[in-house]
Amino acid sequence: MEVKITTKPRDTREHILEVAISLFAEQGYSKVSMRNLAKSVGISGASIYHHFPDKQSLYIDAVSHAFSDTAKAMETAFNHTGTPIERLEEFVTCFTELMGNDLDFRKLLHRELLDGDDVRLKLLAERLFIEPFKEVTVLADGLFPNSEPHMMAISIFGLVLFHYETERLRQFLPSTRPEHDQPSTISTHVMQLLTENKAFK
Amino acid sequence: MEVKITTKPRDTREHILEVAISLFAEQGYSKVSMRNLAKSVGISGASIYHHFPDKQSLYIDAVSHAFSDTAKAMETAFNHTGTPIERLEEFVTCFTELMGNDLDFRKLLHRELLDGDDVRLKLLAERLFIEPFKEVTVLADGLFPNSEPHMMAISIFGLVLFHYETERLRQFLPSTRPEHDQPSTISTHVMQLLTENKAFK
DNA sequence: GTCTATAGCCTGATAGAC
């Protein structure tokens, strides 16, 4: 019985995707050329076209790949035991940590919010946000009876993400301090803002 | 005494800038070509180079132009009479309205947050955000004594902007309703979230 | 201040050898 040993049999595709994710995140779709991507991967430009039919398909595959990794991680952010307020706190803490550790994902997300067409936005919603969004909406419905759950859930995601989004801008605003970028500081701030709200009335 | 009448003596530059703002906002720097911009303005590609030395300078001028318009409008968002809570409400309402009516500005802002270099971010901060940010920080310092004013101010801006940022994504999330995009709905929600907080303790 | 023409480069994508 013969066992074929190939140095990199079908990992090339995966490798291309991983490099593509970081390049697309950092520079955006238009500024990444197939040649530069190929060079970063260590193959020729033509070789990419053996694995992907064109640039757009490659981009969509790369984004899907990045999102499915994060989607898996986000499932762990929910604990179904404990009081609603404890569950919200666990989600906010995990989500903030998750976002803090993945700059590429955050940039891809914001690029998609800006430039994604309806097909890609739908994919983004279904693969990534619908389930956590539903859970947060249910928690918000119980904890903030006077606010609309949908808007409250959006606000909770926004509170976390906006602090990261403005990370580079804030160095030029007054009284910025390094710990403002740390996940633990952000999640503590968000929970404080939320729980010293009607949640405890 | 002779008075020269020229149909469009020095408005061409202004015209280019206005068209450029909307194109850069909609498509981003890389996807806007000097040719297409020229065609939208109604002149030849070469003519743009009579008014601007290169594409980068044109982009910076366009962004500065868009930001200075909005900066002027943002000054009106502050009323220095009334209780702190009334003044916060007036700012949130005006700011939300202002953002809601200027899609180009919102897109340019988010593109700059993603891709702006330190020079451009500094310009953005100084020309646009430092003054309102200081005012909101002072209000936050008085109204939310247990939260850090800097983070609280960021959160207030973020609460408004994130609802707009996710406008197109939210059509694919549960229980979305058309009024969720209206400035009045957003500002009411944000104020409710904030004022039924410790501000009233 | 606007034009046409064009230089020189980079782009996405393909052909065909190995």
Next chain:
DNA sequence: GTCTATCAGGCTATAGAC
């Protein structure tokens, strides 16, 4: 599955006539 060579077209920017 990877390569080199190449095509056709778009890009920024310039030259020079009017």
